[in-house]
Amino acid sequence: MKKVFFTIGLGLSAFTNAQNYVHQAIILNEGKFDYNTNTILEPVTIGSYNPSAQFYNVVDTLEGMRFGSDILIDGDFYYVAADSKIFKMDLNSHQELASANCPGVRNLGIHQNKLIATRGEYLTTFDSYLHVYDATDLSLITAIDTIQGPKWATQNIVVDGSYAYVAVNNAYEWGNEKGLIGKLDLNSLTYGNEVDLGPDGKNPDNMFNFNGILYTVNNKDWSGASVSKLAIGSSSPTTTNISSAITGCGTSALRDNKLVYQISMETTLNEFDLGLMNNVGPISGHTINYYELAQEQISGNFYASETDFSSYGKIHIFDSQNNELSNFDAGVSPGTIVFDIRSMSAGVDELMQPISIYPNPASSYILVENSNGSEINVTDLSGKIVISTNDSNINISNLNSGTYLINANNQIQKFVKL
Numbered sequence: 169m170k171k172v173f174f175t176i177g178l179g180l181s182a183f184t185n186a187q188n189y190v191h192q193a194i195i196l197n198e199g200k201f202d203y204n205t206n207t208i209l210e211p212v213t214i215g216s217y218n219p220s221a222q223f224y225n226v227v228d229t230l231e232g233m234r235f236g237s238d239i240l241i242d243g244d245f246y247y248v249a250a251d252s253k254i255f256k257m258d259l260n261s262h263q264e265l266a267s268a269n270c271p272g273v274r275n276l277g278i279h280q281n282k283l284i285a286t287r288g289e290y291l292t293t294f295d296s297y298l299h300v301y302d303a304t305d306l307s308l309i310t311a312i313d314t315i316q317g318p319k320w321a322t323q324n325i326v327v328d329g330s331y332a333y334v335a336v337n338n339a340y341e342w343g344n345e346k347g348l349i350g351k352l353d354l355n356s357l358t359y360g361n362e363v364d365l366g367p368d369g370k371n372p373d374n375m376f377n378f379n380g381i382l383y384t385v386n387n388k389d390w391s392g393a394s395v396s397k398l399a400i401g402s403s404s405p406t407t408t409n410i411s412s413a414i415t416g417c418g419t420s421a422l423r424d425n426k427l428v429y430q431i432s433m434e435t436t437l438n439e440f441d442l443g444l445m446n447n448v449g450p451i452s453g454h455t456i457n458y459y460e461l462a463q464e465q466i467s468g469n470f471y472a473s474e475t476d477f478s479s480y481g482k483i484h485i486f487d488s489q490n491n492e493l494s495n496f497d498a499g500v501s502p503g504t505i506v507f508d509i510r511s512m513s514a515g516v517d518e519l520m521q522p523i524s525i526y527p528n529p530a531s532s533y534i535l536v537e538n539s540n541g542s543e544i545n546v547t548d549l550s551g552k553i554v555i556s557t558n559d560s561n562i563n564i565s566n567l568n569s570g571t572y573l574i575n576a577n578n579q580i581q582k583f584v585k586l
Contacts, residue, residue, distance in 0.1 A: 190466050191508045191578070193217040194239055194246060195224075197499025200478050201234040209478070210500040212236040212250055216262065217483070217496060219464075220522070221580040223573065224483075224496045225551060227262035230255065239504045240276040240283075242303070246506070247283060249273040254285060256306055259508060268306035270299060277325040277332050278303060279354045284332050288321020288339040297322045298334065300357060310357055317359040320346050324375035326382060328400055330354045333382055335372040336362070345370040345389050349382060349398060349405075361403075369396040369407045374420045378442055385420040385429060395427065395440060408445045410438075421461035423470060430458055437472075453490030462505040469493065473502040510578075523576050529584035536560045539576040547573045 200210040212230040230250050238249040248255040256266040272287040283301040296311035297318045321339035336348035347370035351361040372384035384396045393415045398405040416432030427440040437454035440447055460473040468488050475481040481502040484495045524537040536544055539560045546555035567585045574581045
């Protein structure tokens with residue numbers, strides 16, 4: 169069902185020496201829906217993970233949604249595709265700013281102020297499989313019908329310049345699988361130039377752009393898996409079979425300059441050379457059946473989720489050598505993982521210093537170093553602000569014992585009240 173990215177202005181030198189960092193990873197937890205009883209057993213949630221504080225927090229619950237399928241970050245906002253609605257959220261407060269009804273919404277792309285949504289649901293017919301919305305208020309600009317647009321369900325989307333490339337898979341319909349890539353002109357909002365990936369390129373589940381070439385990972389007719397390659401602007405795809413079993417849903421990602429993927433129900437993580445279009449071999453250090461894979465762009469750390477699809481979810485973080493650095497619990501079925509990358513000035517030393525809390529643990533007072541007179545918020549683990557001050561020397565004697573968070577200078581740190 170699944171699957172970019174602040175600027176402190178203190179003179180030109182600060183901008184030219186800007187350093188990027190990962191402010192948060194946003195995770196869409198798909199929850200659990202019982203299709204037999206039509207009951208939501210675990211709701212869809214959005215979580216935020218702060219890699220500096222190593223703290224994960226659920227920031228919103230999408231009530232009434234059977235599942236979630238995509239997140240897209242754009243500027244100070246992010247957009248969520250979930251079952252039958254699109255949500256626009258504030259990237260800092262995670263407050264919902266707007267929503268739009270879009271039954272069958274799957275994936276999202278954005279170009280300037282146009283938000284493109286693909287649509288599709290198994291054995292469900294729509295009169296349009298491609299919608300375009302105003303990104304400001306989520307009003308519908310156009311619904312491209314099945315005469316002018318895709319005739320079958322769409323899923324993945326890649327935006328390159330003023331064009332959006334759309335993968336058509338017919339919602340994985342058994343026995344009637346499709347494998348097409350269509351092209352949407354984002355200026356004229358006209359659709360066309362579909363390219364057929366061929367019999368081994370059916371059922372594209374993932375699509376990405378690497379060096380001007382579109383790659384799709386396909387589940388074919390459920391008899392195996394393949395990778396298709398199509399240069400942007402070309403109509404001649406190349407497809408290579410990679411397995412006699414399917415890759416499943418979403419368990420593939422671009423990592424550095426290679427594709428990594430996992431066969432459904434297996435625990436081996438495989439690597440595929442995109443230039444040579446062949447398998448390199450298994451990657452050591454991975455022994456878990458994953459659900460979603462994503463590489464963080466700054467450090468190159470690799471995030472992989474696992475779940476039993478009903479009661480738990482966990483995210484594992486690996487370095488470039490596939491050593492596990494940490495892991496944390498997330499919601500049920502953690503799917504799409506995206507990274508909020510921001511810029512911090514490297515020209516001013518005090519802004520580069522991380523905040524520090526002393527003593528920690530503490531019973532009466534804490535000192536927040538390097539807060540530089542900014543507002544300091546002390547919150548409990550639910551996100552409720554219990555103290556707000558500009559004084560770096562904070563009286564915490566009235567707080568109950570437990571773990572709290574300090575938020576200052578756009579950083580978060582944990583401390584323990586004794």
